[in-house]
Amino acid sequence: MKHYIFPAMVCLVLIFSACSQSDDFRLSSSIFIHDDAHPGLPIYSEWGYNTFGAYFDRTPFVSDNYLMPVKVTVKPDTCQIAFTGKLQSKNEEATLTFHLLNYQPNNFFDLLSLDKKTFSLVDEEIIVTFLQDKKIDTLNVMEGELSVKRAQKLLVDKEEKKVVLSGTFSMKAAIGNEPVSINNGRFDVSVDNINFFKGKN
Helix, strand or coil, X not given: CHHHHHHHHHHHHXXXXXXXXXXXXXXXXXXXXXCCCCCCCECCCCCXXXXXXXXXXXXXXXXXXXXXXXXXXXXXXXXXXXEEEEECCCCEEXXXXXXXXCCCCCCHHHHHXXXXXXXXXXXXXXXXXXXXXXXXXXXXXXXXXEEEEEEEXXXXXXXXXEEEEEXXXXXXXXXXXXXXXXXXXXXXXXXXXXXXXXXXX
């Protein structure tokens, strides 16, 4: 697996060095490196590859190059971290959202406070929802956790551009009346003014 990582790092360095104010969109591109140990999922990384993935039972649910992989929305009572991708077996778009209650970052740089934070998904401070086929379900989580292993600034030419959130998640839950195991979840996504939303309190 290591021989895949080095070329990707070189690619990132080349992209970042070529960036200017007019082509910041390049930083939003995804670099999907397949995990040999978990087919269909991206490797776990902390380089701002802008990918995520998890198994819904045996079905990979992953980001792609066409959908924005993460959006952070701050409301008066919650901060929503929404991962949008596709369920590969059905080729259908879906969104898994973690609602952090009573957490209100003022801007995307405040997300750095999530560094090394682990949340129990059975805690009353977190709600998990799943959107598919225009139907949203609140998951009844029986066990699970969300871990932000690293939150870091992405600098380009010594200028702070984005916050990169990297971590893992897993859970056993029920969607409607159907039990599901969501496992081997991993994310390495970037957040800036484009995908950070904060309404008026």
